[in-house]
Amino acid sequence: MGTVLLEARDLSKSFGGATALRGVSLEVQSGEFHAILGENGAGKSTLVKIIAGIHPPSHGQILWRGQELGPASAGHLSSLGIGTVHQDSSILPELTVLENFALGHEAVAGPDWMDWAAVRSSLEERAAQLGVGLDPSAPARTLSVGDRKLVELLRVIHEGQQLLVLDEPTASFTPEETLNLMRILEEIKRTGCAILFITHRLHEIEGIVDRVTVLKDGEKAGTLSRSEATHSSIIALMLGRDIGEIYPPAPSAPPGDALLSVVNLERRGAFRGVNLTVHAGEIVSLVGLAGHGSFEAARAVYGVPSADSGDMVIGGRRLRIDGPIAALRAGVGFLSEDRGVNVLRQLSVRDNLGLASLSHWSRLGWVDGRHEDAEVRRLIGSLSVRCRSARDPMDSLSGGNQQKVALGRWLAADTRLLVLLDPTAGVDVGARADIYGLLRAFADSGRGVLIASSDLGEALGLSDTVYAFYRGQQTGAFPRAGRREADVLAAMTGQAIGSVVH
Amino acid sequence: MNKRTVVPLLLLLFAVVVCTLWVPEFGSPTNVRNVLVQSVPLLLTSVGQTLVIITAGIDLSIGAVVTFSVVLASWLMQPEYGGIWVGVLGCVAAGLAIGVANALMVVRLDLPPFLATLATMFLLDGLSLTLRPVMGGSIPTEFRSVATASLGPAPLAPVVTLAVLIALAVHLSRSRFGLRLHAVGGDERKARLAGVSAGNVKFVVYVVASVLASIAGLFLAARVGIGDPNVGGTYQFDSITASVLGGTSLAGGLGTLWGAIAGALGLQIIGNSLNLLGVVAYWQWILKGSLLVIAVAAYSARRITWPTNRLRGRAPGSGLLPRPRLRMHGRD
Numbered sequence: 001m002g003t004v005l006l007e008a009r010d011l012s013k014s015f016g017g018a019t020a021l022r023g024v025s026l027e028v029q030s031g032e033f034h035a036i037l038g039e040n041g042a043g044k045s046t047l048v049k050i051i052a053g054i055h056p057p058s059h060g061q062i063l064w065r066g067q068e069l070g071p072a073s074a075g076h077l078s079s080l081g082i083g084t085v086h087q088d089s090s091i092l093p094e095l096t097v098l099e100n101f102a103l104g105h106e107a108v109a110g111p112d113w114m115d116w117a118a119v120r121s122s123l124e125e126r127a128a129q130l131g132v133g134l135d136p137s138a139p140a141r142t143l144s145v146g147d148r149k150l151v152e153l154l155r156v157i158h159e160g161q162q163l164l165v166l167d168e169p170t171a172s173f174t175p176e177e178t179l180n181l182m183r184i185l186e187e188i189k190r191t192g193c194a195i196l197f198i199t200h201r202l203h204e205i206e207g208i209v210d211r212v213t214v215l216k217d218g219e220k221a222g223t224l225s226r227s228e229a230t231h232s233s234i235i236a237l238m239l240g241r242d243i244g245e246i247y248p249p250a251p252s253a254p255p256g257d258a259l260l261s262v263v264n265l266e267r268r269g270a271f272r273g274v275n276l277t278v279h280a281g282e283i284v285s286l287v288g289l290a291g292h293g294s295f296e297a298a299r300a301v302y303g304v305p306s307a308d309s310g311d312m313v314i315g316g317r318r319l320r321i322d323g324p325i326a327a328l329r330a331g332v333g334f335l336s337e338d339r340g341v342n343v344l345r346q347l348s349v350r351d352n353l354g355l356a357s358l359s360h361w362s363r364l365g366w367v368d369g370r371h372e373d374a375e376v377r378r379l380i381g382s383l384s385v386r387c388r389s390a391r392d393p394m395d396s397l398s399g400g401n402q403q404k405v406a407l408g409r410w411l412a413a414d415t416r417l418l419v420l421l422d423p424t425a426g427v428d429v430g431a432r433a434d435i436y437g438l439l440r441a442f443a444d445s446g447r448g449v450l451i452a453s454s455d456l457g458e459a460l461g462l463s464d465t466v467y468a469f470y471r472g473q474q475t476g477a478f479p480r481a482g483r484r485e486a487d488v489l490a491a492m493t494g495q496a497i498g499s500v501v502h
Numbered sequence: 503m504n505k506r507t508v509v510p511l512l513l514l515l516f517a518v519v520v521c522t523l524w525v526p527e528f529g530s531p532t533n534v535r536n537v538l539v540q541s542v543p544l545l546l547t548s549v550g551q552t553l554v555i556i557t558a559g560i561d562l563s564i565g566a567v568v569t570f571s572v573v574l575a576s577w578l579m580q581p582e583y584g585g586i587w588v589g590v591l592g593c594v595a596a597g598l599a600i601g602v603a604n605a606l607m608v609v610r611l612d613l614p615p616f617l618a619t620l621a622t623m624f625l626l627d628g629l630s631l632t633l634r635p636v637m638g639g640s641i642p643t644e645f646r647s648v649a650t651a652s653l654g655p656a657p658l659a660p661v662v663t664l665a666v667l668i669a670l671a672v673h674l675s676r677s678r679f680g681l682r683l684h685a686v687g688g689d690e691r692k693a694r695l696a697g698v699s700a701g702n703v704k705f706v707v708y709v710v711a712s713v714l715a716s717i718a719g720l721f722l723a724a725r726v727g728i729g730d731p732n733v734g735g736t737y738q739f740d741s742i743t744a745s746v747l748g749g750t751s752l753a754g755g756l757g758t759l760w761g762a763i764a765g766a767l768g769l770q771i772i773g774n775s776l777n778l779l780g781v782v783a784y785w786q787w788i789l790k791g792s793l794l795v796i797a798v799a800a801y802s803a804r805r806i807t808w809p810t811n812r813l814r815g816r817a818p819g820s821g822l823l824p825r826p827r828l829r830m831h832g833r834d
Contacts, residue, residue: 075697103685103697
């Protein structure tokens, strides 16, 4: 390891009254792969935004090669050799790959007249160096999440790159996409560029990381060298406690009557001949590769979009679910895999919790404020939502807490069946364990949960029954007893286990 | 060339062919000349409006700037107040100042463009009526020749206007500014993250829109020859209509100046033909409204899909078996 490139000294940052970062100091040495780990809301993104010059720190300073780095523009940082890929995608879907690459790329463009040939060759050169294959003229909206991130990465790196900052780049990546990114980062590291990598998944950085800094509740919990950074030492730092088993134990009572029976359900081009049952007291997961029908079938139960044919029996009645309103009447609640659409971000925690239940809390069209307050307080407590007040806007909550509120809305309403798509994607360990516990308690009270999951570990650990999907068809039902991961995998890959990992 | 460039140009061509074949007198040299001369202010205002709309904004003061420019010219161009050049420079300077004011409100104060420019509209309309409560003043004959001058067989003003606007359209499709403009309109937050100064881009479009509107006002002054405090109003919504007919999305990010030019010419041609056919103005409005609905519905047809369908967002041709998306090792 060489000299200290970037030094953060005693950084603090508050937004309004909330302190996001408290006295964090950090050193990044030249050429090292430095990971920052922490749960959601631990202050990781705030730290990155201060380093990237987006937020000025409330207190403390940033030094670059020993010189204080004042408020800096992206262009200035880029000229120093610092590039940042933010957590939120900056890829504009309506522009092409090439146009996205060219954005903010003054170096290769003429005064105002773009030299597209030069931009294109620069893109192709960088892509070739890192072994990335992308069609420059493809519209960005046709790219996968992973490829979009790569375009952002290609945009910020250039000759003489000193430091690359990546804020949770892998948050919605597939395993192959993550592996591919790690391979590319190793390539970049080989050129002597230091990498500051923010994540909340330990396993993905295991082979490559030099040092790990763990943040917890806005403070630095510690920095570990490669040899000290074991799974358990990091988790202990992240949580300040042992996680133990994050999945709740299987219910002792046998499941009750069928809450949802689906017979021969079909939506053309998505799935066909789907049969499945969710009993009262049961958590059921649908697993399958993207586009193979598991998510689409779960969506059909809520009618977004609805199935073309087949029968759906909910609570003993044959129903036609042609949209959310019919589903709501049948007592079905739904959370999308896109966390942004599950909550109304401008509204308060209280309003979000009440959305589906206000009619129960009202008399003659007027909301009974005291009743609402009591219910909201009870829900915040039972969901262990971390917020200062029920009047806080959703925006001020971390991702995991937003998801708890979204879930809480359905728990407050008369929901008999919850349909959830990837309910814990991008949610940290602590909040995940809380959510699993909530779902288990929900099911144990005689209701049902149907999850479409792209996390096989979660599906296996949490659910009483797992249905596998392959090419739009349901290819296996696996009750908890005697369930083996290999069998589920075989069913969801059409027996060809080897084809899963490319 | 995308759909939003090609379709308006084809529609313009279609309108020209249909009107030439079926509208008596439409193709006569006098009428062609008339249509072209009449379309100058609409072309200028529509291009300005389109630039603003591409950034997901709107400029409701464009019509008021046109009027103000006409009224101001009717004072400044009189010999005792300064003459032609003082009038020209004064109007353009006023356009510039108004554009800067709009831009400051939108960029610095972060006011919604709708409200900021609505306020400007009221302010300018009041100012115009204060300066000229009734029609009055006069535009010097020398300046009025701007509207009638010819370049060979063609009218000078429309030729120059089209040449400049086409150059602008070409520039926009190839320049860094054009790229940034579409980025900011597509998603301002993402554009900022990508290192684009969204404020600068928005600043430029409001200033350009106002300056173009003040030039449109100067041209109108030359054409009508008198300070008319109501002359510019129609350009407010006609500029938006032409922009939308030309394929610009009010949601921002989508649209081209080619479309704006085609939309403005098309709107002018349709209006002219309906006049020639003797259709009364009220019916023309009804037709304009219907046309607008059809255009918007046609351009946005592709967008009616479920926004979070996982099958979308994949490369075409990946077919039945998209890349696996399952996390194999859990996430801890």
